[in-house]
Amino acid sequence: MTEYATQFLAPALVLFATGFLGAVFKKNLIVVFMCVELMLCGAMLAMLSFSAVYGDLEGAVFSLFVLAIAAAEVALGLAIIVKLFRTEGTVSTSGMNSLGD
Numbered sequence: 246m247t248e249y250a251t252q253f254l255a256p257a258l259v260l261f262a263t264g265f266l267g268a269v270f271k272k273n274l275i276v277v278f279m280c281v282e283l284m285l286c287g288a289m290l291a292m293l294s295f296s297a298v299y300g301d302l303e304g305a306v307f308s309l310f311v312l313a314i315a316a317a318e319v320a321l322g323l324a325i326i327v328k329l330f331r332t333e334g335t336v337s338t339s340g341m342n343s344l345g346d
Contacts, residue, residue, distance in 0.1 A: 253290055253291075253293070253294035253297075254291060254294055256287075256290065258287065259287070260283050260286050260287030260290065261284050261288060261291075262287075264280040264281065264285075264286075264287060265280070265284055267279070268280040268281055268284065272337050272338050272339050273337060273338070274329070274336040274338060275336055277338070278322050278323075278326065281318075281322075282315065282318075285311060285314075285315050285318075289308045289311045289312070292304040292305075292307055292308050293305060293308050
């Protein structure tokens with residue numbers, strides 16, 4: 246692997262690790278939601294760096310699909326969080342223990 250790929254893999258790893266740790270340890274659903282988006286950005290940056298190193302466009306095309314899925318996730322995730330806030334009055338994960346209530 247060349248020096249070019251390692252320049253972008255380190256920030257990709259930092260983004261993904263920050264998102265993962267935030268999603269695991271935070272209690273606020275908005276923060277967890279933002280951390281999942283950070284994980285997607287880290288994975289997409291890694292795909293783009295590997296695509297640039299190996300000279301094929303499959304990683305770049307797949308990252309466009311990741312962007313489309315992230316846009317749909319934002320719309321659906323925020324709608325769920327708003328509905329949860331209206332019914333429960335909070336966006337904290339500490340009081341949630343079942344999906345059917």
